[in-house]
Amino acid sequence: MISFITNFTSVIESLAKVHRLLPWLIAYVLLLFLPNLITATFGEYYVDLANRCCLFILLAVGLNIVKGFCGQVTVGHIGLYAIGAVTSALLAQNYGLPFWLSAPLAILVTCLAGLVVGLPSVRLEGAYLALATLGLGESVRIMIAVTPALGSSTGIMMIPAPTIGDYVIESFDHYFYLVMTAAIIGIYFSFVILNSSTGRAFKAIREDVIAASVSGINVPFYKLLAFVISAIYAGLAGALFAHMPPGYLHHNNFTVIEMVTLLLMVVLGGIGNIWGGVVGAIVVTVIYDQTKDYYFYQPLIFGVTMVFLVVFMPRGIGGVIEQAIVKRKFIEKHEEQNLGTS
Amino acid sequence: MRNWTKFLAGLAAGGFVLSATAALADEIRIGITMRMVSENGQKYGQMVMDEIGLINEAGGINGHQIKATLMNDECKSDKGVANANKLIFQEKVHLLVGSTCSSVSLPIVDVTAKAKVPQIIPHSTNAKITQKGSAWVFRVPVSGRFYAGVNAKYVGENIGKKIAYICAADAASQNDCDAMQAQMKSQHGTEPAYVAQVQEKEVDFRTHMQKIKLAGVDGIMVAALAETMSRALIQSYEAGIGPNVRRIGSSSASNAPVPKISGDAVKGVFYAAAYSNADTRPIAKLFNQMVKDRYGIHAPDHDFSQAYDLIRIVEMALNNSDLKLTNSSLAADRTAIRDAIANVKNYQGLASGPISFCADATPQCRDGNKTPVLISYRKGGEAFETEVLARVSMPEDFGL
Numbered sequence: 068m069i070s071f072i073t074n075f076t077s078v079i080e081s082l083a084k085v086h087r088l089l090p091w092l093i094a095y096v097l098l099l100f101l102p103n104l105i106t107a108t109f110g111e112y113y114v115d116l117a118n119r120c121c122l123f124i125l126l127a128v129g130l131n132i133v134k135g136f137c138g139q140v141t142v143g144h145i146g147l148y149a150i151g152a153v154t155s156a157l158l159a160q161n162y163g164l165p166f167w168l169s170a171p172l173a174i175l176v177t178c179l180a181g182l183v184v185g186l187p188s189v190r191l192e193g194a195y196l197a198l199a200t201l202g203l204g205e206s207v208r209i210m211i212a213v214t215p216a217l218g219s220s221t222g223i224m225m226i227p228a229p230t231i232g233d234y235v236i237e238s239f240d241h242y243f244y245l246v247m248t249a250a251i252i253g254i255y256f257s258f259v260i261l262n263s264s265t266g267r268a269f270k271a272i273r274e275d276v277i278a279a280s281v282s283g284i285n286v287p288f289y290k291l292l293a294f295v296i297s298a299i300y301a302g303l304a305g306a307l308f309a310h311m312p313p314g315y316l317h318h319n320n321f322t323v324i325e326m327v328t329l330l331l332m333v334v335l336g337g338i339g340n341i342w343g344g345v346v347g348a349i350v351v352t353v354i355y356d357q358t359k360d361y362y363f364y365q366p367l368i369f370g371v372t373m374v375f376l377v378v379f380m381p382r383g384i385g386g387v388i389e390q391a392i393v394k395r396k397f398i399e400k401h402e403e404q405n406l407g408t409s
Numbered sequence: 410m411r412n413w414t415k416f417l418a419g420l421a422a423g424g425f426v427l428s429a430t431a432a433l434a435d436e437i438r439i440g441i442t443m444r445m446v447s448e449n450g451q452k453y454g455q456m457v458m459d460e461i462g463l464i465n466e467a468g469g470i471n472g473h474q475i476k477a478t479l480m481n482d483e484c485k486s487d488k489g490v491a492n493a494n495k496l497i498f499q500e501k502v503h504l505l506v507g508s509t510c511s512s513v514s515l516p517i518v519d520v521t522a523k524a525k526v527p528q529i530i531p532h533s534t535n536a537k538i539t540q541k542g543s544a545w546v547f548r549v550p551v552s553g554r555f556y557a558g559v560n561a562k563y564v565g566e567n568i569g570k571k572i573a574y575i576c577a578a579d580a581a582s583q584n585d586c587d588a589m590q591a592q593m594k595s596q597h598g599t600e601p602a603y604v605a606q607v608q609e610k611e612v613d614f615r616t617h618m619q620k621i622k623l624a625g626v627d628g629i630m631v632a633a634l635a636e637t638m639s640r641a642l643i644q645s646y647e648a649g650i651g652p653n654v655r656r657i658g659s660s661s662a663s664n665a666p667v668p669k670i671s672g673d674a675v676k677g678v679f680y681a682a683a684y685s686n687a688d689t690r691p692i693a694k695l696f697n698q699m700v701k702d703r704y705g706i707h708a709p710d711h712d713f714s715q716a717y718d719l720i721r722i723v724e725m726a727l728n729n730s731d732l733k734l735t736n737s738s739l740a741a742d743r744t745a746i747r748d749a750i751a752n753v754k755n756y757q758g759l760a761s762g763p764i765s766f767c768a769d770a771t772p773q774c775r776d777g778n779k780t781p782v783l784i785s786y787r788k789g790g791e792a793f794e795t796e797v798l799a800r801v802s803m804p805e806d807f808g809l
Binding site: 110111112113115116119209212213219220221222224225237239308312313314315316317318319320356359360362363 | 451486497541608
């Protein structure tokens with residue numbers, strides 16, 4: 068409890084550095100014009116694609132916290148996404164709760180589920196943890212598939228879109244403002260977490276569990292915390308997905324294939340790299356959409372891409388860019404030193 | 410700054426390339442989204458495209474060419490919705506055809522209703538599709554509510570009332586299973602002897618089959634997609650359930666992989682469908698030959714016939730529509746096509762009965778085919794054979 072309060076304080080301290088918020092606010096304001104730009108340049112449909120990109124950004128950034136920062140091999144993230152989606156949908160449909168209430172409650176339920184999914188991580192590592200989380204994720208999907216109250220085979224229909232007063236947020240561009248805001252906040256908070264002592268504890272666990280434990284880091288607590296934080300992202304993404312028009316959920320939206328696609332996004336972008344996750348989510352979503360005409364070869368394209376990345380770009384796009392920046396700085400520094408000596 | 414310039418230039422160039430594929434005037438645009446993850450699924454899509462190609466070769470519709478865009482939705486609702494959005498908002502289609510799976514067609518109904526685009530369904534049987542009350546949706550296949558009525562009547566009168574059910578978790582199969590149980594109760598007052606809810610791609614049914622064997626049932630209904638159904642049928646014999654216990658299939662039993670995979674286990678299995686390749690009408694014989702020549706399928710199932718009928722209905726409706734086909738007339742053209750489809754009456758094609766639509770946004774009006782045909786397999790394997798047991802026309806409000 069004491070360590071939690073200490074960490075919470077550290078997160079607040081990071082947030083207090085207000086001047087760091089300015090670039091984020093500028094980026095946010097600029098992104099408000101994006102739907103108009105996309106519609107004018109590419110067409111209205113591409114705003115819908117941007118909405119899906121934002122949902123996957125949330126998922127990829129959330130998965131990066133547990134996988135990239137903390138080094139926990141989880142394959143159950145889609146299960147958490149499903150819990151968020153179904154919970155929010157049922158709360159809105161059965162109890163008439165507005166999105167602004169159903170989504171936070173869905174996130175809360177997903178957090179509890181994240182805690183359950185995270186429990187095996189206390190005792191399991193690597194492939195064993197992957198199998199355990201895969202089992203939990205798939206169990207969620209099967210539970211949805213066979214339970215009439217959760218949609219069963221027909222799915223959950225007529226999930227209401229979010230509203231502000233009497234206005235229904237259902238057009239592509241207006242929904243973009245909602246998912247984009249969530250994505251921006253999600254990215255920002257992942258930076259806050261990464262730069263706090265909590266983020267450093269995550270990285271210490273990722274690098275060497277024993278060394279982290281010896282250093283006084285409460286390893287089980289931080290492992291669980293990583294799962295819970297990533298569950299917040301998954302729950303929010305799920306709620307946004309559920310209420311996105313036409314407001315329909317089916318257990319087929321949460322299969323292992325979706326999990327593999329999500330992993331590909333994180334690997335492509337760069338494991339442990341926040342912007343990498345963002346880039347990975349956008350690149351994979353767009354490529355998937357643009358290669359629909361070659362549907363027969365899509366699994367092959369993604370499979371080969373995954374192998375190529377693992378072999379030739381193990382740190383992903385983000386890692387390559389990071390390496391280039393480091394290299395450039397190193398060269399500049401040496402050039403300065405050479406100039407100084409001459 | 411120079412980077413920004415490059416970025417904007419790239420964006421503009423990309424936009425130019427994409428806008429080159431944007432809507433063109435003077436052509437009728439049809440968007441198709443189907444489940445094309447199997448060999449047969451791809452052939453359904455291919456046949457639709459081929460038929461449209463033939464219409465174009467023959468001069469098109471009132472001198473206008475049809476531009477068809479075929480997309481795969483993998484039987485996943487989110488992908489189906491994305492396809493529908495792309496076809497409606499990017500390709501600016503006048504008409505949407507789709508989908509194969511009920512769980513994909515269901516959300517697309519809301520998309521087409523909101524965008525005011527006519528949607529015509531080639532394969533989905535879930536009764537809820539037309540019960541949503543969309544004025545823009547039309548169904549060519551027989552609704553699940555009719556199948557259940559025919560199946561239950563035949564089973565109760567010819568086989569017995571003690572029936573076990575194996576229900577897979579896909580929308581169509583679940584609907585067939587629930588409707589059959591409801592019809593058995595309402596027509597014969599019987600409760601299921603055994604019900605097993607299984608996964609969409611379940612592989613092991615042995616435990617269920619042992620329990621069914623012990624229950625001493627008169628019949629087993631297997632409601633599942635083709636591959637899953639085949640496994641269940643084979644394993645029912647492995648469990649020692651003899652041929653005296655009749656196997657009843659859901660509408661997926663008509664799909665060619667069922668007899669091919671099941672082999673001898675498919676013999677005696679009967680199901681309700683919209684078309685039988687054992688149909689002796691000249692039109693059916695010609696169709697069977699055409700499918701065999703073009704796609705190497707010796708006995709087309711009802712998903713082939715329904716896709717073919719759909720194209721013929723679309724062709725009729727388009728010929729009867731007063732289309733302007735300008736960029737500004739898109740909404741009016743879509744409405745004209747919808748109204749023309751609603752005016753299709755008594756279409757006599759490959760289907761077991763006439764297909765008729767009307768203007769009201771009700772299942773009575775929009776479930777076009779109300780005549781299921783009961784079909785039984787006489788032989789399994791690659792050269793499978795079927796026979797027609799009965800053909801029943803149902804009242805339009807049956808099962809509502």
